[in-house]
Amino acid sequence: MTAADNNPKRAGVIPDLKGQQPMRWKNFELKPWGRVCRAPTTAARPERLSEIAPIVRENHSNGLSVYAAGRSYGDSALNSNGQNCLSERLDRILAFDERTGVVDVEPGVNFRKLMNVFLPKGWLVPVSPGTSFATIGGAVAHDVHGKNHEREGSFGQHVSELDLVTANGVSHRIGPQSRADWFRATCGGCGLTGVITRVEFKMRRVPSAFVEAKEQRLENLDGFFAAFEAAKGASYSIGWIDALARGAALGRGILETAEPAAEAGFVWRKKHAASVPVDFPAMALNALSVKAFNSFYIGRVPKSGRQRLRAYEDFFYPLDAIEQWNRIYGRRGFHQFQCVVPYREGEKAIRRLLETITASQSASPLTVLKRLGPGRAGYLSFPMEGYTLALDFPNRAATEALYRALAGVTLEHGGRIYLAKDALLSAEAMPPMYPELGEFQRVLEEIDPDARFQSDMSRRLHLRARA
Amino acid sequence: MSAEETWIVLGASSPIGRAFARRVAAQGAHIVLAGRDVEDLQRTAADLRIASAASVEAAAFDAMDFASHADAAARWAERPGRVNAILLFGMMPEQREIDADPRLLIDCVGVTYTGALSILHHLAPHIEARKTGMIIGVGSVAGDRGRIKNYVYGSAKAGLHTYLAGLRNRLARAGAHVLTVKLGFADTAMTWGAPGVFLVASPDAVARACLKAARARRNVCYIPSFWFPIMLIIRSIPEWIFKRLSI
Numbered sequence: 001m002t003a004a005d006n007n008p009k010r011a012g013v014i015p016d017l018k019g020q021q022p023m024r025w026k027n028f029e030l031k032p033w034g035r036v037c038r039a040p041t042t043a044a045r046p047e048r049l050s051e052i053a054p055i056v057r058e059n060h061s062n063g064l065s066v067y068a069a070g071r072s073y074g075d076s077a078l079n080s081n082g083q084n085c086l087s088e089r090l091d092r093i094l095a096f097d098e099r100t101g102v103v104d105v106e107p108g109v110n111f112r113k114l115m116n117v118f119l120p121k122g123w124l125v126p127v128s129p130g131t132s133f134a135t136i137g138g139a140v141a142h143d144v145h146g147k148n149h150e151r152e153g154s155f156g157q158h159v160s161e162l163d164l165v166t167a168n169g170v171s172h173r174i175g176p177q178s179r180a181d182w183f184r185a186t187c188g189g190c191g192l193t194g195v196i197t198r199v200e201f202k203m204r205r206v207p208s209a210f211v212e213a214k215e216q217r218l219e220n221l222d223g224f225f226a227a228f229e230a231a232k233g234a235s236y237s238i239g240w241i242d243a244l245a246r247g248a249a250l251g252r253g254i255l256e257t258a259e260p261a262a263e264a265g266f267v268w269r270k271k272h273a274a275s276v277p278v279d280f281p282a283m284a285l286n287a288l289s290v291k292a293f294n295s296f297y298i299g300r301v302p303k304s305g306r307q308r309l310r311a312y313e314d315f316f317y318p319l320d321a322i323e324q325w326n327r328i329y330g331r332r333g334f335h336q337f338q339c340v341v342p343y344r345e346g347e348k349a350i351r352r353l354l355e356t357i358t359a360s361q362s363a364s365p366l367t368v369l370k371r372l373g374p375g376r377a378g379y380l381s382f383p384m385e386g387y388t389l390a391l392d393f394p395n396r397a398a399t400e401a402l403y404r405a406l407a408g409v410t411l412e413h414g415g416r417i418y419l420a421k422d423a424l425l426s427a428e429a430m431p432p433m434y435p436e437l438g439e440f441q442r443v444l445e446e447i448d449p450d451a452r453f454q455s456d457m458s459r460r461l462h463l464r465a466r467a
Numbered sequence: 468m469s470a471e472e473t474w475i476v477l478g479a480s481s482p483i484g485r486a487f488a489r490r491v492a493a494q495g496a497h498i499v500l501a502g503r504d505v506e507d508l509q510r511t512a513a514d515l516r517i518a519s520a521a522s523v524e525a526a527a528f529d530a531m532d533f534a535s536h537a538d539a540a541a542r543w544a545e546r547p548g549r550v551n552a553i554l555l556f557g558m559m560p561e562q563r564e565i566d567a568d569p570r571l572l573i574d575c576v577g578v579t580y581t582g583a584l585s586i587l588h589h590l591a592p593h594i595e596a597r598k599t600g601m602i603i604g605v606g607s608v609a610g611d612r613g614r615i616k617n618y619v620y621g622s623a624k625a626g627l628h629t630y631l632a633g634l635r636n637r638l639a640r641a642g643a644h645v646l647t648v649k650l651g652f653a654d655t656a657m658t659w660g661a662p663g664v665f666l667v668a669s670p671d672a673v674a675r676a677c678l679k680a681a682r683a684r685r686n687v688c689y690i691p692s693f694w695f696p697i698m699l700i701i702r703s704i705p706e707w708i709f710k711r712l713s714i
């Protein structure tokens with residue numbers, strides 16, 4: 001533990017500015033990962049904790065929103081014509097207990113750093129999203145899940161405590177036991193409760209830096225559901241679907257499951273990331289090229305399946321191997337659709353969704369199908385026990401209608417859309433999809449009655465009671 | 468890194484200081500993080516200890532508290548191995564703020580010039596006595612020519628450059644080395660949102676370039692290097708033309 005832990009100043013009182021110039025704001029345009037939304041904003045970029053409170057206390061004409069790594073796909077971090085607080089420079093690990101694995105970090109620390117620092121020592125993050133560039137602050141704000149959600153739940157469920165600077169500039173220490181309602185509003189709360197300045201969670205011991213990964217080919221959706229059922233006890237599982245295959249081949253793909261590998265060591269070869277240097281032309285991703293890619297991707301796995309040792313880094317973050325892969329969708333960007341539907345409706349709903357998607361023949365490569373458990377940490381957390389489907393659509397004229405059709409099917413079957421990915425849902429869909437929205441709004445009213453924290457998403461989806 | 472060494476980072480709360488400390492800590496150096504905001508430095512110290520198991524001290528240091536510099540230098544110089552320092556602090560009020568309130572000039576020059584010289588001049592004998600060690604003095608392209616937009620800060624950095632040249636001359640005799648870095652725009656709080664800023668270098672890129680130039684025992688270098696031709700042109704404009712320009 002560090003000396004800072006004993007410092008009474010850390011909770012409740014924000015120290016005065018020391019040795020630094022007054023915060024300056026910069027006008028520019030922020031884009032999320034999907035690059036469809038673009039938000040002209042005025043942003044501050046604090047480098048120290050002590051700068052947060054003054055930023056929050058400033059007079060914000062159109063609210064303030066926290067923007068971290070920009071890895072959300074939609075508008076959850078954007079605040080058009082308003083102000084943003086960028087958390088990227090708050091990137092320090094503050095404490096680590098080698099006996100318990102409890103780690104304490106600033107919000108801008110990303111999964112990449114945690115992998116690089118802790119995996120060689122035998123410690124792994126309990127839950128990780130699909131990109132290592134996401135930050136811990138963002139992981140809390142969207143209560144992210146990983147390939148082990150069935151067994152380990154969401155990220156927020158592993159958080160024991162966090163510091164939150166709320167609208168009045170005061171820092172509060174909250175957790176699942178203290179101010180539980182504030183904590184539940186903050187996990188998955190899309191940054192609307194305040195600025196997260198510190199997160200404490202528990203890492204887990206792993207026997208090596210590798211997993212033993214098994215891949216099997218599935219010829220159709222029925223095969224997929226059966227394989228998921230059979231793989232129920234797996235530590236990690238993830239399915240890739242060819243969302244262009246129709247008819248008897250509907251839902252063909254690969255199921256990958258993995259277990260921590262014992263005695264494979266802690267040294268892994270870091271791959272040099274390739275990069276997409278320019279925006280691809282809009283037509284680069286068409287049904288033909290995607291079909292070819294999908295066939296290639298599925299064809300890599302022999303019919304009899306395969307088993308191999310994979311570094312956690314490669315297994316968790318296959319797309320991180322290509323920097324700025326979002327550029328393959330061209331300048332107009334893309335939408336990611338991710339929904340979850342409950343088990344009882346799951347097979348029927350997924351089949352309907354896939355039929356709608358294949359009929360459009362506009363899906364991207366790498367559609368993901370996964371099982372989720374019931375674990376969730378907040379009122380607006382995404383997970384529910386069921387199947388989740390995620391895929392990208394290039395931003396074209398017909399995309400919005402397709403997205404709405406898919407959201408409609410999701411809603412009919414009692415499912416919901418993932419806010420971290422969304423830019424298109426309408427406000428009416430929120431209460432049925434998120435039954436605890438009322439609770440969230442009540443807490444928000446208490447923490448931030450003047451709506452100091454706002455975003456394009458909070459206004460679009462009426463996440464506040466008084467929009 | 469072959470031999471044991473200590474790096475004293477003067478102005479360690481700056482993002483370049485943080486990036487530099489991370490780089491040398493990863494190479495196994497002992498670190499002294501010196502600056503005014505000790506609470507912030509303790510957070511950086513914790514990060515360095517966890518990420519690289521380095522021995523790190525967060526030390527209160529105020530460039531304007533000249534009386535404290537002798538003790539601080541003596542204390543830090545006792546750290547293990549070869550003792551090196553990187554000087555990163557400075558204070559850059561906007562020129563129009565200084566014009567409106569000339570008292571700001573005292574702080575600007577006091578921190579950027581007098582404070583910098585004071586701590587380096589107290590460190591110099593220790594490094595001289597050990598007959599080894601390195602000082603990286605981070606100056607600025609603003610010190611290459613007085614411009615209407617930034618000439619108070621620029622003159623302080625110009626003074627620093629001259630001092631560093633003299634110090635290099637002196638320490639070279641003892642086998643120690645001084646590197647003068649003329650820094651262009653870096654992506655820090657100093658340039659964030661400032662008008663007329665272009666091609667900013669990331670703090671980590673600056674830290675990497677500083678370390679590389681120091682290890683190569685360069686004497687003077689521009690970081691990023693494209694500032695060399697830019698400043699060559701700016702320095703060669705005749706004064707009778709330059710006085711009419713507002714670049």
